[in-house]
Amino acid sequence: MTPQQQANAAVADPVCTLSDAVNQAIDIAMEEDSEVFCLGEDIEDPIGGVMKGTKGLSTKYGRDRVRNTPISEQAIVGAAIGASLVGMRPIAEVMLMDFFAVAMDQVANHAAKLRYMSGGRTNVPITIRTSVGGGRQFGAQHSQSLEGWMMQTPGLKVVMPSTPRDAKGLLYTCIFDDDPCIHMEALTLLFTRGPVPAGRYAIPLGVADVKRSGDDVTLVTWGWQVPEALAAAEQLESEGISTEVIDLRTLVPLDIDAVLQSAERTKRVLIVHAATQFAGPGAEIAAVVSHELFGELEKPVERMGSVYSPIPYAAELETLHYPERLRIAEAVRRLA
Amino acid sequence: MTPQQQANAAVADPVCTLSDAVNQAIDIAMEEDSEVFCLGEDIEDPIGGVMKGTKGLSTKYGRDRVRNTPISEQAIVGAAIGASLVGMRPIAEVMLMDFFAVAMDQVANHAAKLRYMSGGRTNVPITIRTSVGGGRQFGAQHSQSLEGWMMQTPGLKVVMPSTPRDAKGLLYTCIFDDDPCIHMEALTLLFTRGPVPAGRYAIPLGVADVKRSGDDVTLVTWGWQVPEALAAAEQLESEGISTEVIDLRTLVPLDIDAVLQSAERTKRVLIVHAATQFAGPGAEIAAVVSHELFGELEKPVERMGSVYSPIPYAAELETLHYPERLRIAEAVRRLA
Amino acid sequence: MTALTNDAALRIFRTMTTIRTTENRIIRGLNSGELTMTFYTVRGQEAIPAAIGEHLRREDYMVTTYRGMHDCIAKGVPLEELLAEMCGKSTGTSKGKGGPMHVSDPHSGLMVTTGVVGGGLPIAVGLALSSALRGDGRVTVVNFGDGATSIGATHEAVNLAALWQVPVVFVCQNNRYGEHTKFADYTRSASLAERFATYGLSARAVDGNSIEAMSEAAEAAITQARSGGGPTFLECMTYRLGGHSFGSTTEYMDPDELARAEAEEPVARNRRWLVAERGIGEDVLNQMEAEVEAQVESALTFAKNSDPPPPEELHTDVFSTMAASPR
Amino acid sequence: MTALTNDAALRIFRTMTTIRTTENRIIRGLNSGELTMTFYTVRGQEAIPAAIGEHLRREDYMVTTYRGMHDCIAKGVPLEELLAEMCGKSTGTSKGKGGPMHVSDPHSGLMVTTGVVGGGLPIAVGLALSSALRGDGRVTVVNFGDGATSIGATHEAVNLAALWQVPVVFVCQNNRYGEHTKFADYTRSASLAERFATYGLSARAVDGNSIEAMSEAAEAAITQARSGGGPTFLECMTYRLGGHSFGSTTEYMDPDELARAEAEEPVARNRRWLVAERGIGEDVLNQMEAEVEAQVESALTFAKNSDPPPPEELHTDVFSTMAASPR
């Protein structure tokens, strides 16, 4: 769907949470293709996943196709890889993205590389769903946004929706994509509601979405920073600053063209993300924009990622750790 | 030592391999402080480490202080962390950097965070030594340069020497540093020889070294790309292009001031590294240089990292995968 | 092995009472909205660390998990600092920067609390290794759940500890669940003690809800470790008397089994035992309980009245000497 | 269980001969400078995959490691393509992009070769799971070394396979060494079969150098898996008759033990057995050996004469449809 179509559809679409939207995408995919199955910790009913992504699905499709695992992330991801090598379409759940650290060998050394290492004789059509903490006082080991590790690992597709609608369409695409996809679901967004078209639809990977049009400054972001950016833009509008908010939606493939087109117009770019700013995803975007629009920008490209530190627990510090609407607005003002 | 002192010293210094230099640093540290010990796979004599980093040391200091482990990277790094929490100074060896993927939980969720998570009550003065493949036809799982993962993990210091002299001084500093240090030892450099001062000396972390002075282009690099860059610079000199080669030596702390100072002069910057270019370490450097020297550069900052793909085995492809002297020289020519 | 004296049994029971009272008080605060934090119940598991604590020295090391409030209390982390940390206050063990899942207090030997399942075991082996190398006679105890036995780190650590014969005690608090999954639904192993015995270390199952049994097992394991006899794996049989964390459901738990476990819950059960088998007077227990109640209340007041960490704290403790920025 | 026929024994021995001949030819090429590659000896371990291969079907799956040339040959990876891959040629199984450590050939069921110790086991459980879900009756065999039992992934995978009862056979090729470290120097476990039995799956140790014993054990495990009887852990006792990889030393190996193992090396030993116990004529064996010799030479010639991959191949096979660049 184009943004316009989406906007039109939104009026009529039923409203649900991002978690429900995820659930719908899985449900539709499982209904459509008996080779789709889910595995992960506590994903069976009655829990249906600690974030409810698979709620009801083990009851509907049976415990063969929605199966609990031991606490064994290496085995979870590895088993998904194995089944996918012969054409199945496993959806693995890693409860929180921080626990990718336990499974990085399967993710980076196997899932990402097996197509290349086999000269294309095999491929790994898995989807790994994972919750991304942050903003909930979960502390240093349950709040990390690790898309940067994934981006630096050639062979992985990296997806992070910011709305229920995007989540459903992107996850559906991931499930039937022939490459390993990491689907990051932000905890702060999982239970926010939004319009979601009924039935089956797919949103292509690698296509950014302009969540708000504007002329003065281009604000590039994704995931749970999108609502923060939109809130900042809203505030700035009243001050006469027009901000374009681009939601990248997928980090790999990266829709840099969308960013460049907007930046050519506004000549001012701010990149905002929850991942660590230093050596983070924004650095790539800033480097490319600075390179491609050399001599054409009014101001240097600005970045606002999270502070260079582990994530603090106390709410008073955590608020300062991640970008948030007030500081985002200030940064835009400095640019405009 | 300043570069000048180093240059002076070089005349008289005995020559040895980078692996020998590593060995000397460990030997001196163990001699000096009984709380320094080593653990890792096959590090005891008669092997003394598959790259000989600990050769002779189990014989000299006993198998208590230079101890073999099972093939258990999580346990190796974890055990090092534990002993370091109470003030010991463990040197853990992870045979190849690719295997960090197996131990990332201990590295990123524990070593990097325990100081912060404990509000400074504990710290993790470990050194993890690891070999970095590349350029040796070791294939996709034995050739990765993963400093980018480390840089994106707040709390880790990241070191990659390019000469025997630097290796000895930097590793010595790592061992006695109060934070977790990753010491990356490039396979292609391990058995190249260079002058190494006898006895004890330390090179501070976070201080780049100008390996060759020049006026036209600033070439920023580290690790096994340094000799490639120097070879390119040598060739370019004969063509009348003067290249300054900055060896960062440590990625965290990052001596961005050294880069900026040189770039202010040359107004042309090329960053070269063996890690993947996309979202790689060079992106951070490019983003900062573009930001800080906005409007002052003659040309956009250029990056040359490895190709976005797993690492191919065939020599014919591997040569094209990583930057090398000829393509580096071409890139400098385009900039100059 | 020394027989368990009444004094020792009472000390253990007092620790259990402190743990239970603290938990009850926190739950009350969470229910009323007075407090907000992630809280992992330790109800039903009090006897395990209480008995272990009795046989540890202050300088011994302990490692635990998110579900570790009982372990922290038993190891002697000051209640004020513990509660302040759980509330995210600057007076907490980590100045409020760690939170309930990351309590560290080297002063009392509580070295690490980790939120990653299995993450603590390799670290504990390293702590024990330091004691072996230094010959300092300390013992390391590492606590973890039954579910943690499925993860790789656990196996690597146990194998390494057995190989090196370092003074560590692996305390598996088998509360029969990993989050929402029952033991039999994540492994076909009949017994964890049996499984881990095959690594070549002492391993046994013990009634983790009995002061007497736990104390005996803990003393044996700790004494063995301290005297150079090598590590032990203790499978401490217990039961998680509530949902995984505060606010989570229990619908997946067998209600009959839960009711039976509740009827045999360790605080009441061991209180009955102290009275019936050890001849401890009700008055003694009542007075102790009142003292504990007051202590807990005062500690919580301290925590509540403390300030949150100041903004500067965001950037400190990343590295030893540098500012937080890596450049 | 069917008795091992002479025909079957001869087929197994022919596979062993192919493996040995290929290795000898490679070593000759490496020594003379005719070839360059990283090479992990399989000398001494030939009987294990040869016997297993006899009981597998083409459509069954196999996973192996860097030390997996014997497994690849036994599973039926065409020798030409295998050698071409090891030489980095475009005619190789991976067009020369994988190399000796990353041979994949789904046509013959050789699904993954990994260079990460333990990395293959979880993947094998997933392959077996696909068969359980699809009911396709296939069996997955995963090969790994004794040293790999120390790493976390191995334990996670075995536990999961036992829990799910998927049709997988874990083939631990216990050649007594992990790189330069002896079995007893990395674990106190007395027996790996014993250790892994505690996960609730069939587990046994077998003489991996005997065609007869290996064939019996392989058939039992594969039949059990195929008929829904669940996974098996086979500890195949063997001996690595050389250094870890081509060019590495053996100074840390006990020379007497090595000499004894060499005297009982499986190709000569099983050849003697075929002649003495099975009445196979020397002429039959000699002719077979000559045939194999010719085959190997011709496959190597094919590999040597093939072209390296063209530069475009650098960028293909990263993703399904996109160019290599992520943007």
Ligand SMILES: Cc1ncc(C[n+]2csc(CCOP(=O)(O)OP(=O)(O)O)c2C)c(N)n1
């Ligand atoms: C590596 C990892 N995977 C998953 C989780 C999420 N998680 C938190 S607690 C828990 C259950 C642990 O069960 P058990 O080890 O029995 O400990 P208990 O909670 O019962 O004390 C899980 C799966 C985690 N913290 N770490």
Ligand SMILES: Cc1ncc(C[n+]2csc(CCOP(=O)(O)OP(=O)(O)O)c2C)c(N)n1
């Ligand atoms: C995770 C990991 N750690 C270390 C290595 C380096 N390494 C390669 S082979 C090997 C020894 C493996 O021993 P074993 O499992 O017995 O297999 P074998 O080589 O004897 O067949 C080691 C340590 C590796 N490849 N992967």
Ligand SMILES: [Mg+2]
């Ligand atoms: Mg439990």
Ligand SMILES: [Mg+2]
């Ligand atoms: Mg071996």
